[in-house]
Amino acid sequence: MKNPVLEIKNLSTSFNIKGDYYAAVDDVSITVHENEVVAIVGESGCGKSALALSVMGLHNLKNTKLEGQVNFGGQNLLSLSRNALNKVRGKDIGMIFQDPMTALNPLATIGRQIEEPMDYHMKLSASDKKKRVLELLRRVGIKNEQRVYEQYPHELSGGMRQRVVIAIALSCDPVLLLADEPTTALDVTIQAQIMDLMKELQNQMKTGIILITHDLGVVAEMADRVVVMYAGQVVEIADVKELFANPLHPYTRSLLNSIPANMEGKEKLHVIDGIVPSLQNLDRTGCRFAPRIEWIPAEDHEERPEMHEAEPNHFVRCSCYKTFYFPEDRVGEREYVATESE
Numbered sequence: 197m198k199n200p201v202l203e204i205k206n207l208s209t210s211f212n213i214k215g216d217y218y219a220a221v222d223d224v225s226i227t228v229h230e231n232e233v234v235a236i237v238g239e240s241g242c243g244k245s246a247l248a249l250s251v252m253g254l255h256n257l258k259n260t261k262l263e264g265q266v267n268f269g270g271q272n273l274l275s276l277s278r279n280a281l282n283k284v285r286g287k288d289i290g291m292i293f294q295d296p297m298t299a300l301n302p303l304a305t306i307g308r309q310i311e312e313p314m315d316y317h318m319k320l321s322a323s324d325k326k327k328r329v330l331e332l333l334r335r336v337g338i339k340n341e342q343r344v345y346e347q348y349p350h351e352l353s354g355g356m357r358q359r360v361v362i363a364i365a366l367s368c369d370p371v372l373l374l375a376d377e378p379t380t381a382l383d384v385t386i387q388a389q390i391m392d393l394m395k396e397l398q399n400q401m402k403t404g405i406i407l408i409t410h411d412l413g414v415v416a417e418m419a420d421r422v423v424v425m426y427a428g429q430v431v432e433i434a435d436v437k438e439l440f441a442n443p444l445h446p447y448t449r450s451l452l453n454s455i456p457a458n459m460e461g462k463e464k465l466h467v468i469d470g471i472v473p474s475l476q477n478l479d480r481t482g483c484r485f486a487p488r489i490e491w492i493p494a495e496d497h498e499e500r501p502e503m504h505e506a507e508p509n510h511f512v513r514c515s516c517y518k519t520f521y522f523p524e525d526r527v528g529e530r531e532y533v534a535t536e537s538e
């Protein structure tokens with residue numbers, strides 16, 4: 197097994213809402229190894245971004261409580277001071293966010309913005325710095341790099357801007373990349389180009405990547421391992437091929453079943469109604485997916501659902517996966533999950 201670059205252990209992230217704390221990330225443990233792409237998937241509101249922001253220490257701690265460990269480079273990031281965290285962020289961990297326009301400073305040239313993390317984390321002469329920026333621009337597929345170096349974000353297309361954001365993330369040779377919906381804000385053809393670029397860079401650089409997405413097509417193409425989250429909890433973890441071939445948790449099964457392309461050769465599209473409950477309305481105990489599969493008898497769920505290794509390296513929460521089935525009257529229209537990805 198390769199070396200772990202990041203170990204998230206029993207991480208809980210709770211927000212203060214009107215005086216009480218509610219966990220948007222609930223006891224999550226995930227390990228990312230070098231040269232491994234771990235995708236985190238789930239519907240809107242299941243806690244993916246709250247998890248990413250926790251890893252990066254980007255929550256406002258006035259109303260957020262963090263518990264557990266985020267072990268990286270021999271230290272627990274959750275216990276670092278802001279200064280110490282700044283030394284890691286942007287250097288050893290690069291970030292790629294959803295919307296390149298908001299990630300970039302509209303008032304600074306592209307060259308300046310790629311140089312900025314280098315100024316903070318590396319000691320390079322002005323000419324070496326510029327050389328490195330031009331090299332990074334070429335590496336992310338920008339051909340007229342001299343020109344782009346001088347340009348401002350509004351002068352570039354969305355796809356070019358996301359390439360620049362990737363160049364910034366790579367500027368200090370990170371060992372881990374955290375990409376939160378990196379292609380969602382882009383149109384479909386550009387999405388494919390950016391995914392190809394990320395795959396190519398990953399092969400070259402051997403970094404670990406956490407890829408947060410609701411797009412199962414992206415997962416199938418990029419990920420080595422998949423973590424499925426529902427209502428703040430991990431409900432299933434498996435290698436990508438295993439997960440697509442043998443999804444076990446009812447939530448994962450319904451996510452996969454909601455893709456028409458997956459239905460080739462199968463007769464029916466199965467649907468599970470409902471949405472992820474809001475934080476204040478989450479059941480604190482019991483199977484959180486139970487209200488959406490009320491035809492499964494209560495005794496098939498665990499009182500305190502645990503992760504089980506159902507197959508080697510394939511983990512699933514709650515025993516309900518053993519008896520779960522799609523009832524005939526749920527077969528039909530495609531309503532569930534489709535809303536966010538379309």
Ligand SMILES: Nc1ncnc2c1ncn2[C@@H]1O[C@H](COP(=O)(O)OP(=O)(O)OP(=O)(O)O)[C@@H](O)[C@H]1O
Pocket residue numbers: 211212213220238239240241242243244245246247410473474475
């Ligand atoms: N700062 C906050 N204060 C209170 N509640 C929050 C805060 N940030 C997120 N939440 C809540 O935490 C839950 C998880 O949100 P999160 O943004 O992590 O979901 P997500 O899976 O990333 O969704 P999306 O794909 O829409 O970004 C949601 O119920 C959300 O409303």
